Amino acid sequence: MRKQTNSTTHNQPTTTHTRNVRIGIILPEDQRNTTTLHIPDHPYFLNDTPIRNTTITVTAGNQAVSAADQTVSAGDQTVSAEDQAVSAGDQNVTIRHSDSEHTCNRCVLRPENSDPTTGISIQHIQAGRGFHFATSIDVVLPDAIEISNERGWLMLINELPRETYLKGVITAEMSSACPIEFLKAQCVTARSWMLAASEHKHANLGIDYCNDDCCQRYQGIEHLSESAVKAVDQTASLILIHSSGCVVDANYAKCCGGITESPEHVWSVPKPGQHSVVDAPPESHIHNLASANPNSSTEFIRRAWLTRADAFCSAKYVSPTDVPRYLGRIDDGQSWFRWTKEIAATDLLANLKHHISDFHDAHQLTDIRIASRGDSGRATSVEIDVTTSSMNATTLTIHDQYNIRQALHPDFLFSTAITLSRRHDAGGAISNVIYHGAGWGHGAGLCQIGALGMSLAGYDHEQILKHYFTNVTINRSDRA
Ligand SMILES: [Zn+2]
Ligand SMILES: [Zn+2]
Numbered sequence: 001m002r003k004q005t006n007s008t009t010h011n012q013p014t015t016t017h018t019r020n021v022r023i024g025i026i027l028p029e030d031q032r033n034t035t036t037l038h039i040p041d042h043p044y045f046l047n048d049t050p051i052r053n054t055t056i057t058v059t060a061g062n063q064a065v066s067a068a069d070q071t072v073s074a075g076d077q078t079v080s081a082e083d084q085a086v087s088a089g090d091q092n093v094t095i096r097h098s099d100s101e102h103t104c105n106r107c108v109l110r111p112e113n114s115d116p117t118t119g120i121s122i123q124h125i126q127a128g129r130g131f132h133f134a135t136s137i138d139v140v141l142p143d144a145i146e147i148s149n150e151r152g153w154l155m156l157i158n159e160l161p162r163e164t165y166l167k168g169v170i171t172a173e174m175s176s177a178c179p180i181e182f183l184k185a186q187c188v189t190a191r192s193w194m195l196a197a198s199e200h201k202h203a204n205l206g207i208d209y210c211n212d213d214c215c216q217r218y219q220g221i222e223h224l225s226e227s228a229v230k231a232v233d234q235t236a237s238l239i240l241i242h243s244s245g246c247v248v249d250a251n252y253a254k255c256c257g258g259i260t261e262s263p264e265h266v267w268s269v270p271k272p273g274q275h276s277v278v279d280a281p282p283e284s285h286i287h288n289l290a291s292a293n294p295n296s297s298t299e300f301i302r303r304a305w306l307t308r309a310d311a312f313c314s315a316k317y318v319s320p321t322d323v324p325r326y327l328g329r330i331d332d333g334q335s336w337f338r339w340t341k342e343i344a345a346t347d348l349l350a351n352l353k354h355h356i357s358d359f360h361d362a363h364q365l366t367d368i369r370i371a372s373r374g375d376s377g378r379a380t381s382v383e384i385d386v387t388t389s390s391m392n393a394t395t396l397t398i399h400d401q402y403n404i405r406q407a408l409h410p411d412f413l414f415s416t417a418i419t420l421s422r423r424h425d426a427g428g429a430i431s432n433v434i435y436h437g438a439g440w441g442h443g444a445g446l447c448q449i450g451a452l453g454m455s456l457a458g459y460d461h462e463q464i465l466k467h468y469f470t471n472v473t474i475n476r477s478d479r480a
Contacts, residue, residue, distance in 0.1 A: 021165050021194070023218055024207040025141065026156035030126050033154055034059045037145070038121040043112040046095065046102060051109070056097035058107075058147055060154040093149050109145040116142050116164045119221055122156070127219065129212050131412055139211075139220035150205070157207055158220075166191055167224055167232045172217040174448070176225035178326045182455035183231035185464040188474060189250045189446045190216055192240040195477060196249035235461070237478070240273060243471040248273035250469060254327070255336040256376060256447035257417045257439025258286055258300065258311040260468065265374030266401055266442045273472045276375035279450045280311045297370075297377040298419045301438045306338060313337055313439070317453025326452055336414060336440040336449065343409055345430045352384065355407045358396050362386040368420060368433055371397060376443045379404055379416040401442055414440040445469070 026032050034057065041053040095102040109120060119142035128134040143160040169190050170183055193216070194209075202210055209215035240248035249271045251263070256279050263271040280286045286309070289300060299305070310316050313336075318326075320335040343351075345365045352359040367385040374380050382398045398404050405413040417438035425431040440449075446468040454464045462474055 019162050020159050021162050022207045023158045024202055024205055024210040025125055025158050026154055027210060028150040028153040028155055031153055035122060035154060040118050042118055045110050047104060047108055054097050056095055059094045060149040091149050093147050107147045114143055120145055127212060137219060140222035141220045163232055165218060167228050168218045168221050169216045170228035170231055171223060171225050172219040174327050176227045179455035180227055180231060181461045182452050183227055184235050184461035185451050187231045187235045188238050188240060188465055189252050192248050192250040195239055196247040237476045238474055239477045240465060240469055240472045241475045242273040244272055246272055248469055248472055251445030252448055253441030253443050255313045255440040255449040256443045257337060259376040260447055261374050261376040261378050261443035263444050265380050266444045273469045274445055275470055277468060279313055279447050284310050286311060297373060300377050301417060301419050302436050312450035312453040313447050317457055318449055323449060339414055339437045341409055341435045342432055344432050348433055351410050352407050361388045363389045365430060377417045377438060378443055379418060415443060
């Protein structure tokens, strides 16, 4: 049986309910042509056809599905020449299950009754795109799934209620061992970011957010923790409102390193309610350090005061060995409050060439220095002196914390709150560069490890939020 189903082509978010969100799960950049969906034993509709308790294969581009396509392995990130041969003009998706086949340009799978505890299972979903910890995960997605063909590549969207999405986000970001007040603070922050929705990173794809660190990490509902559900329900519709009346476009990052960063140094735009704050109690000596000399980054990142550091994200409040118990994905054995990383100058130059075309002609690295810093000590620009293959000396500048973290080390630096030291070879040339770093992530907004430390010390979610965000109230929103 072959069934042709006509559906409208999407180019705008087509959320059917204003309190729903559309999350991109498989993106065109993943360059996937096929995936397999397991429909649970609950009544669903594939467009208008009843379907339940079955496995379906989805293919973008009307290709025959080979046996190899059906068993895409976790490590299989390569795209075959055959995959690339999908014609740009072919905008259809083919769905096969048992003896039937549907072809449509936008296929929708929708449960007969919305149930946040069950959903469609899909394997081999990308997580951590662009980071060294990129991996492939299996997910269970509640509510509706929409599948389309974006320029020859498969696109899969999960449309679901906002509060169900938030439960998935809170579960993906942190474990059920976390104190409830920390989860509630994280929840209000994530909901505020969602409703402020200033970034529109993926508007061209017709989605509100992607499922990855680029937006907020969302990995479905299979492992929803009881405490995440409780945190979302207990803060239902609570958001951060700035004194000017706007919803706070609230960010969060893993560990600020002692001082949070100002949004203007991360995204080049100020955000009402979000400024650099010292992540420590009012009596902390970090306040003196921060105000005495804003450029004292070497002192702040590397010197003796660290032995009595009392930042909320320091070992005084959260032992580094306890962090993996609380936060989901962690690089084992690391300390994020302060860290060091070393790289050979030749490897650094190779990494720079790999990521930045300006370095194409660079032959030897002769110096590297931090040219400017934000309020948390994070480098906002880095200057690198090189000689070119024709032995000309030149200086190249890298801007933006993401670019700097990616360009300075193949492992992607934890943060740009770094000071530098160097080793030299017998001839006096730089042989190695050592990064002495503070914190993990862009550092703006709520510091997750700091908020965890505050909650372990007995602060409630309102105190935590008012510590990281300024001139704000926590109100119920009828938009939430
Ligand atoms: Zn995104
Ligand atoms: Zn912090």
